[in-house]
Amino acid sequence: MISTRLLGTPTDSGSGGQRAVTMEKIASLCKRRGFVFQSSEVYGGLGSCWDYGPLGVELKRNITEAWWRDMITSREDMVGLDAAILMHPRVWEASGHLAGFTDPLVDCKVCKHRFRADQLTEPRCPDCGGELTESRNFNLMFKTFMGPVEDTASVVYLRPETAQGIFVNFQNVLNAARQKIPFGIGQIGKSFRNEITPGNFLFRTREFEQMEIEFFVKPGEDEMWHRYWKQTRFDWYLKYGIDRARLRLREHGADELAHYAKGCADVEYEFPFGWSELEGIANRGDFDLKQHAEFSGKDLSFFDEERRERFVPYVIEPSAGVGRPLLAFLVDAYDEEVVQDETRVVLRLDPRLAPVKAAVFPLMRKEGQPEKALAIRDLLKRHFAVAYDQAGAIGRRYRRQDEIGTPFGITVDHETMQNDTVTVRERDSMQQVRMPVERLVDELRARVTADRAGVVATAL
Numbered sequence: 001m002i003s004t005r006l007l008g009t010p011t012d013s014g015s016g017g018q019r020a021v022t023m024e025k026i027a028s029l030c031k032r033r034g035f036v037f038q039s040s041e042v043y044g045g046l047g048s049c050w051d052y053g054p055l056g057v058e059l060k061r062n063i064t065e066a067w068w069r070d071m072i073t074s075r076e077d078m079v080g081l082d083a084a085i086l087m088h089p090r091v092w093e094a095s096g097h098l099a100g101f102t103d104p105l106v107d108c109k110v111c112k113h114r115f116r117a118d119q120l121t122e123p124r125c126p127d128c129g130g131e132l133t134e135s136r137n138f139n140l141m142f143k144t145f146m147g148p149v150e151d152t153a154s155v156v157y158l159r160p161e162t163a164q165g166i167f168v169n170f171q172n173v174l175n176a177a178r179q180k181i182p183f184g185i186g187q188i189g190k191s192f193r194n195e196i197t198p199g200n201f202l203f204r205t206r207e208f209e210q211m212e213i214e215f216f217v218k219p220g221e222d223e224m225w226h227r228y229w230k231q232t233r234f235d236w237y238l239k240y241g242i243d244r245a246r247l248r249l250r251e252h253g254a255d256e257l258a259h260y261a262k263g264c265a266d267v268e269y270e271f272p273f274g275w276s277e278l279e280g281i282a283n284r285g286d287f288d289l290k291q292h293a294e295f296s297g298k299d300l301s302f303f304d305e306e307r308r309e310r311f312v313p314y315v316i317e318p319s320a321g322v323g324r325p326l327l328a329f330l331v332d333a334y335d336e337e338v339v340q341d342e343t344r345v346v347l348r349l350d351p352r353l354a355p356v357k358a359a360v361f362p363l364m365r366k367e368g369q370p371e372k373a374l375a376i377r378d379l380l381k382r383h384f385a386v387a388y389d390q391a392g393a394i395g396r397r398y399r400r401q402d403e404i405g406t407p408f409g410i411t412v413d414h415e416t417m418q419n420d421t422v423t424v425r426e427r428d429s430m431q432q433v434r435m436p437v438e439r440l441v442d443e444l445r446a447r448v449t450a451d452r453a454g455v456v457a458t459a460l
């Protein structure tokens, strides 16, 4: 079920070539064009929290919708779930988060800065050289109070992962959805971790979104399914255009594994700051269901009617973020090229992920061209996210769309007014073809929904 091309890739060194992209350029583009803003910026910003702007929210929705379509609705063995962020406090006792989800921290006695003890190379404060406190364990869960009384009995936590909402609903879903092992439950939602050293823009944030699957299998079939999910999730990033040379699957060493995990591998992308995790695919054994069965006193086993046997399923967990893949898609798509002595910045995003699918331009602001272009925009708007732009030279307007990854530019010109045809310009090749207006919706739909390989092969 797994092809050999995936195995043994941890030593991949990437494509090695010079890239135009830097994190500074991506962060600047994100702010300038409205992909991502710093949270609460008018108040000076809130550390490591980010807001998705008008283009960012479209890109993020396209990513989560692609994941949901590919992982949930197009499969017979998957169902979805949307569990609450606040859960019973006992959940975090059973999962081990209350006792074990900690970082060892030290404080500087002089400047009061806080550091992770395991990341310090010297026994003194890296900021001021001051003396440090003894290391203490600091839980990464955000704590708050539920109801009118702030006492220990009312403490609840913002979930640090979406996974537990799936485990505690295992029996509910099994009964309601009439599923049989093997099957999986997928969920997209916010999680929270009070990281002491966040950073690298969207890469490590305290509030983040996850796309998680818990796939329940029969013990003994777990390793086969673990291989299957490693391959499936690796291929998913390729399907949406990530450069094969900058993607790898890295198996965890024994020292990196959680105590309950039988195995884990990360899908990693080569960011400008180095190879970093996009997604972890773990074989969690029966740890989670057994823990919740013990702590809740409820039976969380599965009875196989055909074989007349009862067992606690093993779990394969492909767990991705949303922000990290979004950042990887942006970084990977970013390109600069010199066209007619000018540098063109272009986001070569897969058309399915692109925030805007097409932009409509009147070549001139006369002859009724703007009115015609607006009518075409309104026609397309019922099917796609479409932009309209009549400001400035046509070359500038193309560049503005190239920079945000809009795959198609549609121009209304003198000839349009004669025969109802427009030019359609393709973002990557910059080639143009003429097309009747009546064919636009079908043509764009075919090109926007095609696999990227297909788009390139049939490029306009």
Ligand SMILES: [Zn+2]
Residues within 6 Å of the ligand: 108, 109, 110, 111, 112, 113, 125, 126, 127, 128, 129, 130
């Ligand atoms: Zn200090």
